[in-house]
Amino acid sequence: MKKLALCVVFIATLVAGCGGDEKAARARLENAWTMYENNELFSAKNEIDSIRTLYPKEVKVLKESLKLMRLVEEKEAERNIAFCDSLLPIKQQELEKLKDGFVFEKDSLYEEIGNYIRKRQTIERNIQRCYVRCGVSEKGEMYLASVYYGGRAIDHTGIRLSTPDGQFAVTASIPYDGGLNYHFKDMGNVTEVVTYKGDHCVDAVKFIFANEKKRIKVEYTGGKPYIIYMAEADKNAIVNTFNFATILSDINNMITLKQKSEKKIAYLKSKLEKTDSTE
Numbered sequence: 001m002k003k004l005a006l007c008v009v010f011i012a013t014l015v016a017g018c019g020g021d022e023k024a025a026r027a028r029l030e031n032a033w034t035m036y037e038n039n040e041l042f043s044a045k046n047e048i049d050s051i052r053t054l055y056p057k058e059v060k061v062l063k064e065s066l067k068l069m070r071l072v073e074e075k076e077a078e079r080n081i082a083f084c085d086s087l088l089p090i091k092q093q094e095l096e097k098l099k100d101g102f103v104f105e106k107d108s109l110y111e112e113i114g115n116y117i118r119k120r121q122t123i124e125r126n127i128q129r130c131y132v133r134c135g136v137s138e139k140g141e142m143y144l145a146s147v148y149y150g151g152r153a154i155d156h157t158g159i160r161l162s163t164p165d166g167q168f169a170v171t172a173s174i175p176y177d178g179g180l181n182y183h184f185k186d187m188g189n190v191t192e193v194v195t196y197k198g199d200h201c202v203d204a205v206k207f208i209f210a211n212e213k214k215r216i217k218v219e220y221t222g223g224k225p226y227i228i229y230m231a232e233a234d235k236n237a238i239v240n241t242f243n244f245a246t247i248l249s250d251i252n253n254m255i256t257l258k259q260k261s262e263k264k265i266a267y268l269k270s271k272l273e274k275t276d277s278t279e
Contacts, residue, residue: 025055029065036072041079044072067275074268077261084258091251098244105135113137116244118237128189130228132159132218134205134241140249142241144171144201148192148220153183156192157222161207161230163214169207172200173222208238 028051035044048065055061103122106114117135119125126133128149136142146159157175162168174181174194181194196204208216212235220226 021055022058022061025051025058025061028054029061029068032065032068036068036075039075041072041076045069048072067272070268070272070275074265074272077264077268080261081258081265084254084261088251088254088258091247091254095244095247095251098240098247101240102244113139115143116241116248118241120233121237130226131234132230132238133234134238136241136245136248138248138252140245140252141198142201142205142245143195143197144204144238145193145195146171146218146220148226149189150226151189153190153192153223154220154226155183155223156220156226157181157194158196158220159194159204160219160221161204162217162219163211165214167207167211169203170221171196171204174200205238205242208235209242212236212239 028047032044032047032051035041035047048069051058051061051065099116101118102116103119104114104116105122115135115137117133121133121135126147130148130150133145133147134143135145144159146156148154148156155176158171158173160168160170174196176183180197181192183190183192185191208230216230216235218228218230220228
């Protein structure tokens with residue numbers, strides 16, 4: 001009889017414990033609903049995650065919390081779209097104002113993405129000159145190119161930029177490949193062009209942007225030593241291109257975010273409709 005009584009007490013305690021877990025889980029779920037209704041979406045997601053972690057056996061509450069999570073994510077996506085719709089026209093107006101100083105170049109036979117280049121830095125205006133030019137793709141990715149022109153090759157693969165106060169930045173080293181690093185001869189003279197894209201030039205671009213008013217020395221590296229000092233017009237072109245690239249990148253990121261958010265809403269709505277139909 002004593003053993004039977006102990007078993008009854010144990011079962012009763014177990015049942016009470018299970019009921020307590022469901023009650024606690026549901027309280028958290030109700031709290032998450034309140035946060036959702038108050039647009040406290042980050043907090044609501046954290047509360048839902050806590051239900052999954054603390055009460056993994058409360059299947060009914062977990063199913064309800066999954067539905068709420070989808071509603072939270074749907075509202076987040078709607079918020080992203082509203083943000084993009086409000087800011088995109090402003091950014092596009094800013095871009096149009098800056099476009100006047102640029103030309104758009106794209107070889108339709110070989111290039112899928114075109115580039116914006118400052119008018120002063122187009123190739124035809126800078127023949128037979130050693131300089132650093134720049135541009136930005138339609139996607140907002142900026143590039144630098146070091147151009148060498150002279151009577152003999154120096155076989156450079158990168159550049160080092162420095163100011164009189166000792167600050168410096170370097171590009172990545174791009175070995176000769178006939179593409180990003182290519183050479184050609186014309187009338188006995190050699191032209192070398194090395195192009196640095198994205199992460200390969202980001203430090204150098206930011207360095208020029210931050211030191212536009214200072215004298216910047218350009219050392220051609222990786223081959224025979226060669227030094228020039230960056231012309232004011234070239235520094236100005238790089239600074240303007242950096243500003244242009246920043247806005248262009250922002251626009252592309254917002255367009256991408258809006259597209260992803262629209263696809264996510266469509267996916268979440270289909271899941272929510274299936275959930276409603278099975279209830």
